[in-house]
Amino acid sequence: MFTRRLVIAVLLAVGAGGSALAQSDPLPSWNDGPVKKSITDFVARVTAQDGVDFVPPAERTATFDNDGTLWCEQPVYFQAAFALDRVKALAPQHPEWKTRQPFKALLENDMAALSASGEKGLLEIVAAAHAGITTDEFRKVVTGWFANARHPRFRRPYDQLVYLPMLELLGYLRANGFKTFIVSGGGVEFMRVFAESAYGIPPEQVVGSSGAVRFQMGANGKPELLKLPKIEFIDDGLGKPAGISRFIGRRPIFAFGNSDGDLQMLQWTVAGPGPRFAGIIHHTDAGREYAYDRQSKVGKLDKALDAATASKWTIVDMKRDWKIIFPTEK
Helix, strand or coil: CHHHHHHHHHHHHHCCCCCHHHCCCCCCCECCCHHHHHHHHHHHHHHCCCCCCCCCHHHCEEEECCECCCECCCCCCHHHHHHHHHHHHHHHHCHHHHCCCCHHHHHCCCHHHHHHHHHHHHHHHHHHHCCCCEHHHHHHHHHHHHHHCCCCCCCCCHHHCECHHHHHHHHHHHHCCCEEEEEEEEEHHHHHHHHHHHHCCCHHHEEEEEEEEEEEECCCCCEEEEEEEEEEECCCCCHHHHHHHHHHCCCCCEEEECCHHHHHHHHHHHCCCCCCEEEEEECECCCCCCECCCCCCCCCCCHHHHHHHHHCCEEEEHHHHECCCCHHHC
């Protein structure tokens, strides 16, 4: 798989066990400047064993939002694009969807109405559309979709629209003793299909929104987990610190997001003792990707941008700070 080879290449380039100070340029796709320096300086501080800010490896937890932070999220969340195709395939079995939102918006390709429904609307679509399917069947459906679906603008598979600078950052952190987690409002079972091949993050280190499942014996006599039309947990906004506490059990010292949905995760991260890092990706490059913030229905960045400015968190200006956005630009 293209993205898996890329992750391996990035990890080899960074090095499997070097220290922060030993790497000449661990982030080659980042332009030199204060943003890149804030990252490398922080990693150097917390990994210097004789330094006052040294953090033991067991406490080096880093959390990342997914949509808009690790890969593109426009013009709609990629899971919404998946749900669109899935709902259309299942629509003949559900005539009530023709008049019920947000299904009506999906079936009519009304992206504005779909975006307005937000992540809660997406989760409702996923929960209802996949009721009655087992978790194993769901993984097969998602895997097949990634193999065939293409982004409407870039005309490439969705899992090729990961951000190369963030792949480098993930590899750089892991090479320096960090454990990296995804903490996202997206569906956890959807993200676990691609997270390891795309980012090098194993399924057990993915925290996301989840639907209820039920254990049962299948028709073949083997046990299975059946997905139910019920949302169990929404890992967005206020839910992100709760999800970190519930599923990770350790407050991160390093966190990255890109929207108001990440604000509480970033606030929770920096509120802890000792050295802390909070980063925001500001989408400013309409030519190579997209430019959006306060008025966007997808990945709205308003309150979090103000908080980042006031608190002097690291704000990544995509157009200014990244030499390359997507791996296919290389």
